[in-house]
Amino acid sequence: MKLSRNDIDFLTRCGLEAALAATQYISSKTNQAHATELKSGTAELASQIVTEIDLESQRLILEQLAESIQKFDLGLLTEESPDDGSRFTKEYFWCIDPLDGTLPFTERRAGYAVSIALIDRKGQPIIGIVVDPFHMETYQAVKGQGFLINGMPLKFHSEQKEDLVCHFDRSFVQSTVYASTIKALESMSHSLGYKDLQIRTGAGAVMNALGLLDVEAGCYFKFPKPYPGGGCIWDFAATSxxxxxxxxxxxDIYGKQLALNRKGSPYMNESGIIYATDNELSQQIVDLHRSILDQ
Structure with a gap:
């Protein structure tokens, strides 16, 4: 089954309505205390935390998407449910992170988002929708149709060489290679002509990527890890x-296309990721990773 333009338009509206329904619910719970639980499967605190808000947000999203799943025989991959393998047998699947950045949400600060993507069986995202409940901003992309923020077109451009902004997950600060990575980034930023290096941490993966749209030049990357972690398919599907x-x-960290329907675990720890505002910067990060490995 190949989706028509009308089908994609319909599914985009479905995804947007689902994300906004979850956002409305999340926003109503922002200033409340929330009981947290820890999930197994990863050593990173930010990936372990789950609240009743995550679960209810997912329920609302699935309720909104139920008609589209039945109508188009779609598969499903969501953070708060077991991977049922339908993404390998259906032509397309919804990929859902009902509350990315649960940790900043529980701390009542910016950095969390609702993320929904439609991906084909080959791992190519077709629709990407993100809503930032903290700032009430909506990000929307359809393959081949461009990007909208709050319903308006945006063309990203970076012509000036101001500061280089690097976003990291909070866990990376405790990494054994953090200090050497920062030192290498400082040298790299100066060699590329940037005035200074800014390091920002604390957001979830989705807003770490989208936060770079507000800067002249920036990057967000994650090195590969030997254990589960490093984000999952649902963390990167819409933003990619x-x-x-x-x-x-x-x-990925090797400069290859992200594998957004990889076999086995949905974790992306084996490949790492790079988001960058230009190709020169991304190649420098690929080289930086190689140099870290050689140390």
Missing amino acids: LIYEELGLHVS
Whole structure:
């Protein structure tokens, strides 16, 4: 089954309505205390935390998407449910992160989002939708149709060499290679002509990527790890399409296309990721990773 333009338009509206329904619910719970539980499967605190808000947000999204799943025989991959393998047998599947950045949400600060993507069986995102409940901003991309923020077109451009902004997950600060990575980034930023290096941490993966749309030049990357972690398919599905539609760079740490329907675990720890505002910067990060490995 190949989706028509009308089908994609319909599914985009479905995804947007689902994301907004979840956002409305999340926003109503922002200033409340929430009981948290820890999930197994990863050593990173940010990936372990789950609240009743995550679960209810997912329920609302699935309720909104139920008609589209039945009508188009879609598969499903969501953060808060077991992977049922339908993404390998259906032509397309919804990929859902009902509350990315649960940790900043529980701390009542910016950095969390609702993320929904439609992906084909080959791992190519077709629709990408993100809503930031903290700032009430909506990001929307459809393959080949460009990008909208709050319903308006945006063309990203970076012509001035101001500061280089690097986003990291909070867990990376405790990494054994953090200090050497920062030192290498400082040297790299100066060699590329940037005035200074800014390091920002604390957001979830989705807003770490989208936060770079507000800077002149920036990157967000994650090195490969030998254990589960490093984000999952649902962390990168929507934002990777947004970057593609804006003409920005997104890849794994080796410069190859992200595998967004990989076999086995949905974790991306084996490949790592790179989001960057230009190709020169992304290549420098690929080289930086190689140099870290050689140390």
